Amino acid sequence: MLYFDHSASTPIHPAVLKLMQDTELNHFGNPSSAHQFGQKSRLVIEIARKQMAQAIGCLSSEIIFTGGGTEANNLVLWNLLHQQKKHVITSAIEHPSVLNVLKQLKEFGVTFTIIPVDHACRVNPEDIQNAITKNTGLISIMFANNEVGTVQPIERIGKIAEQHGIPFHSDAVQILGKIPINISDQKITMVSFSAHKFYGPKGVGVLYLKKGTNPKSLVIGGGQERNLRAGTENTSCIAGLGLASELANKNIAKRKTHLEQLADQFKLEMTDAYPEIIYNGHPEHSLPGVISATFPAVTSNILIIKLDLQGIAVSSGSACSSGSVNTSHVLRAMNMSNDHNIRTLRISFGRDNSKEDVHLLTEKISEILKQHHNKR
Template sequence: MSKKIYADNAATTRVYPEVLDAMKTYFDEEYWNPSSTYESAGKAAKKVAEARNVIANAINARDKEIFFTGGGSESDNWAIKGVADALREKGNHIITTKIEHHAVLHTCEFLEKHGFEVTYLPVDEDGLVDLEELESAIRPTTILISVMFANNEIGTIEPIAEIGKIAKEHGVTFHTDAVQAFGHEPIDVEAMNIDLLSASAHKLNGPKGVGLLYIRRGTKISNLIHGGGQENGRRAGTTNTAGIIGFAKATEIAVENMEKNNQYEARLRDKLIERILEEVPYVRLNGHRERRLANNANFCFRFIEGESLLIMLDLKGICASSGSACTSGSLDPSHVLLAIGLPHEIAHGSIRFSISTDTKEEDIDYIVDELKGIVERLRSMSPLYEDFVKEVG
């Protein structure tokens, strides 16, 4: 098999050559520890400071509000556990949603075992949070609201600015998991009243193993890792110089090309959606039709197991997924699809295609053309589909 089409960019992205070039020097020639005191180390520290400035500017933050981490899951954990610990005397109530990434949900479940109360807000059939319901869930003991910027499975973009406004009016700290949105959607932490924001480099053509947590100045949050004085004493550990520089370069490229990239991806995404909905029967598009990430298209194919569909797509050289890469291998249907109201038997037939600027128009046509035959073949082996056809026929 020679053809390979990668349509799983929500899981991870190709590192740009310019990003690799920017990083390379700091692996071999300029490999100094930025925390050391000699001149060469000082140069490395200066490069890290410049990278911090690039990333801060991308979201209208201050340099000192950007803290580098090992990735999005670490940032989510730090934000939620850190606020819970710092504000334990003020209250013990956290508000989040049923469709968050497991880095948020499992952290909240952990805190529930340690005396905290968590409200898991429902969402509508498109995956959107009801703002009135969110506001009515706030109690005198509420210390944190955590709502993701854009859903990693169905691509729905939440009303973040409106949520931030509500949180600010009630004096509640607001965190958003922006792992899927950072570098892909315009973000202004000031205008959106965001207090904490998580992001990860490998979702925008940067390296794996480096992320960030934006912490608004004045936000009460406990330190993550105790040890040395790195990250202003909040997150100890040797600075990942090359990774941070790569993150900044990827951010720079993403911000500069965001509008152009989104227009290109949205055009191909819409073609993919339209062709599948028109040419494949008994298919449901998941997520909001307009308020969605430019590169995301998530479907449920009735009478088919998503895993079988993925395997057969892979045999044709098409890489996709059935949901979050962090839960691959799970036999349970997506918690996101169940939260938007889909029954188990339909949620099991989900496929997520997430494209990029590397995707070509002919790739979209190839995906749909192969998908049609695979769906037909799998349904021909399904007793459920056979019974359904008899009923409607």
């Protein structure tokens, strides 16, 4: 079995799983309880908070644990209802947990401007500058795209937001462990993360909230997470997230090089056999190890099914839109035709993939392309 869909989810790190099992067995007390069982659980959570803060370069007090990246994005966006300024600037390539929420918020008087992207999936900061109105209360632009891997000009966008005194949110679910990040160097107010994207558990994430930012909770109850997420904390998953974030930053330069080498190998081997393959995304500003490729004369669904039958996992785009019959909204935003859209595959490598794995993948894809060509 070979797995090449790390942008959708990553396998849990063995050390993370071991820590979570130990936490479930030995730190089962309610973190809100005053007795020692509860306080030991509280300590586990605070250690994880510190680990995550160190991983992204912020204060521990600026870390809020959530149920994942989707919940973190929702927490940011639904707070627009509590603001006087209800205009949002976002992009055409955002995750459904941003775009679909904004569509719902229209019913409550929230308006939004969708910024286009170029053919390489990058927004133009000047378009954001020009979209600002006196009623703009939030700018929300993802850090890196989950389908084609393009990294956005976050620093420039942050400066624009700061100049106008507008909160800036970024969905950064895809970046931890792939490219270095230091929140303190960015002009970002809120950032979303998800543990299962960096070899941690599913169902737990983080919202970075810059000091002085005080949104209201979506879930009312106890006072957990600075009164921002009521409910007893999932101690073991939070512990797993903390360790996973720490491990994500270890040897990041070496890991980045490894992922880039795998992607280069794939492109070299496939292009030699099929020079008409189109690679989507930005050639420079891109996540390592993420490939969006448009293949000749065969749909991505055929490739996915035939590869899956041979124990190889790839995807056609966002796993959060699985079951949808629509073409990728990201590729449409890049002005890709429907014909190209349905022939586009996403391959995202991970830390455990090898050169031998990549060679086998290119061989199998080439076989499928050859079979399909011979049937024509």
